[in-house]
Amino acid sequence: MANSLNALVEGLRRLPGVGVKSASRMAYHLLQRDREGAELLSRALHEAVVNVRHCTRCHTFTEAEVCSTCTDVQRDASRLCVIETPADQSAVERTAAYKGLYFVLMGKLSPLDGVGPRDIGLDKLFARATDGVVEEVILATSFTAEGEATAHVIGEALRARGLKVTRLARGLPVGSELEYVDLGTIAHALVERR
Amino acid sequence: MANSLNALVEGLRRLPGVGVKSASRMAYHLLQRDREGAELLSRALHEAVVNVRHCTRCHTFTEAEVCSTCTDVQRDASRLCVIETPADQSAVERTAAYKGLYFVLMGKLSPLDGVGPRDIGLDKLFARATDGVVEEVILATSFTAEGEATAHVIGEALRARGLKVTRLARGLPVGSELEYVDLGTIAHALVERR
Numbered sequence: 001m002a003n004s005l006n007a008l009v010e011g012l013r014r015l016p017g018v019g020v021k022s023a024s025r026m027a028y029h030l031l032q033r034d035r036e037g038a039e040l041l042s043r044a045l046h047e048a049v050v051n052v053r054h055c056t057r058c059h060t061f062t063e064a065e066v067c068s069t070c071t072d073v074q075r076d077a078s079r080l081c082v083i084e085t086p087a088d089q090s091a092v093e094r095t096a097a098y099k100g101l102y103f104v105l106m107g108k109l110s111p112l113d114g115v116g117p118r119d120i121g122l123d124k125l126f127a128r129a130t131d132g133v134v135e136e137v138i139l140a141t142s143f144t145a146e147g148e149a150t151a152h153v154i155g156e157a158l159r160a161r162g163l164k165v166t167r168l169a170r171g172l173p174v175g176s177e178l179e180y181v182d183l184g185t186i187a188h189a190l191v192e193r194r
Numbered sequence: 195m196a197n198s199l200n201a202l203v204e205g206l207r208r209l210p211g212v213g214v215k216s217a218s219r220m221a222y223h224l225l226q227r228d229r230e231g232a233e234l235l236s237r238a239l240h241e242a243v244v245n246v247r248h249c250t251r252c253h254t255f256t257e258a259e260v261c262s263t264c265t266d267v268q269r270d271a272s273r274l275c276v277i278e279t280p281a282d283q284s285a286v287e288r289t290a291a292y293k294g295l296y297f298v299l300m301g302k303l304s305p306l307d308g309v310g311p312r313d314i315g316l317d318k319l320f321a322r323a324t325d326g327v328v329e330e331v332i333l334a335t336s337f338t339a340e341g342e343a344t345a346h347v348i349g350e351a352l353r354a355r356g357l358k359v360t361r362l363a364r365g366l367p368v369g370s371e372l373e374y375v376d377l378g379t380i381a382h383a384l385v386e387r388r
Binding site: 015 | 221225237246255
């Protein structure tokens with residue numbers, strides 16, 4: 001096989017969830033049907049690596065020193081929502097139910113995958129949350145084992161620093177029918193009934 | 195979201211089978227954990243677009259005018275195996291049961307997807323097969339509806355040009371148990387018994 005083609009297949013395998021068969025299929029597709037797309041992706045990758053960095057305040061991806069959310073003076077700086085990824089942040093933003101600021105962990109604690117407190121920037125988060133302006137930290141990590149563990153570690157540390165720490169409510173999703181909801185969720189919804 | 199990040203997500207969506215959620219996940223992964231991989235993939239894409247072209251004889255991907263298989267004088271130039279993709283070619287090569295040459299369609303006839311005879315280079319194949327050296331053309335397209343239709347069209351055209359045309363044998367896979375083989379395959383194996 002051509003060397004450049006081999007190198008392309010190897011390059012595509014660096015993408016998460018892409019094995020050698022998918023990578024070959026992608027390479028053939030780009031070279032056979034979408035060379036323009038390949039050049040576009042090549043430039044986009046390089047531009048992103050050069051331009052995208054982390055916001056010094058909330059740790060999300062941005063091209064500026066501080067991201068547009070953190071510099072928005074309309075926002076309530078007394079509340080800080082801790083989330084795992086930029087995708088989670090846009091989900092919360094789309095609800096239009098939150099006007100505070102964010103801290104993006106860019107991951108969650110996952111000792112088995114070698115992701116420790118430093119990898120998700122917990123030292124930065126603790127410094128950020130204790131700036132004297134933040135009054136409440138809302139933990140919005142996933143409700144998975146790793147997300148819960150991450151929330152627990154952050155919650156303990158911030159409560160010890162005298163901050164008010166809350167967690168997103170657990171309960172039944174909007175539009176759900178009891179019959180089809182898992183028992184753990186129903187049990188939580190019962191215990192946390194209001 | 196950062197502009198370069200948006201552009202990267204759009205770029206990754208050009209890959210087959212990648213939607214906006216997978217593209218975001220890939221972009222976050224590369225920027226967060228594998229910037230070196232992103233640069234590597236960027237260069238590999240550009241290099242491949244610049245260097246990889248089609249072999250003028252067999253139509254496969256190559257960096258030279260004619261690919262290394264076509265220039266191999268050890269091979270039997272009187273037989274030409276028609277296959278759909280370079281991946282299929284390497285499967286046939288790995289069997290070590292074939293020493294002839296190849297023609298790679300880079301696809302198969304698929305009118306519903308707008309893939310016609312010209313897109314899979316049938317005019318090139320007909321010119322190649324009637325070079326006076328080729329005696330037998332072996333049709334090794336897939337045993338799917340589209341692969342069979344492609345084989346049928348090529349077979350008819352080449353037989354009309356006086357060439358011997360054969361098709362890979364249909365039958366039971368090695369290691370298979372009758373009980374678990376589909377009925378169409380068993381029927382073909384009965385009819386084509388030897």
